[in-house]
Amino acid sequence: MNNKKEISSDNKLVLPGDKIAVIEEFVPDETCFEKNGEIYSRVIGHILTDRKKHKISVIPKKQHHSIKNGAIGLGRVEFAKKQIASVNIFHLNHEEIPIPVSAVLHVSEASRRFVKSMYEVARPGDWVRFRIIREKKPIYISFIGDGLGVVTAYCIQCGHELNYKRPNLLECPNCDLIQARITSKNYGKPFR
Ligand SMILES: [Zn+2]
Known part of the structure; x- marks a missing residue:
């Protein structure tokens, strides 16, 4: 199981600025950022990790509002x-x-x-x-x-x-x- 992509087991929602990992474990993508060796989320969503490639990202929470004229x-x-x-x-x-x-x-x-x-x-x-x-x-x-x-x-x-x-x-x-x-x-x- 450890070499597959997986959504964090607790399925917790993270917010922009939440600490989600440390840099020794994962490489962040554009949905997160690194500061002082720690990885933080840029978006609201769920954590997705790929332990084989040491990648981490946050899948943005689905937007149930869409951009509509008049909004x-x-x-x-x-x-x-x-x-x-x-x-x-x-x-x-x-x-x-x-x-x-x-x-x-x-x-x-x-x-x-x-x-x-x-x-x-x-x-x-x-x-x-x-x-x-x-x-x-x-x-x-x-x-x-x-x-x-x-x-x-x-x-x-x-x-x-x-x-x-x-x-x-x-x-x-x-x-x-x-x-x-x-x-x-x-x-x-x-x-x-
Ligand atoms: Zn002024």
């Missing part, structure tokens, strides 16, 4: 250019996504009013609530809808979390810089 999600901005931003989706319809999925926000979908540039919409590191408008890859998202937009933002100058000043305007409590975002009416409450 509401929470994600973090990876990068922003003038016309588009790339957003990693972490939650969809209040369920965590085991491996974050990348989506695109175009500046024309940032607001009902005209917005010139993505730099007044969202910045890398910001958390945003959105709606799926194209479910096939590349996935597209929109801020147009109730409660959608930036829910947590960080200062472009000092990195401090920003405070709400008024719609679409935030203020840094650390360095006083005032900066634009397309804010959700639930700014500061990412899980509402």
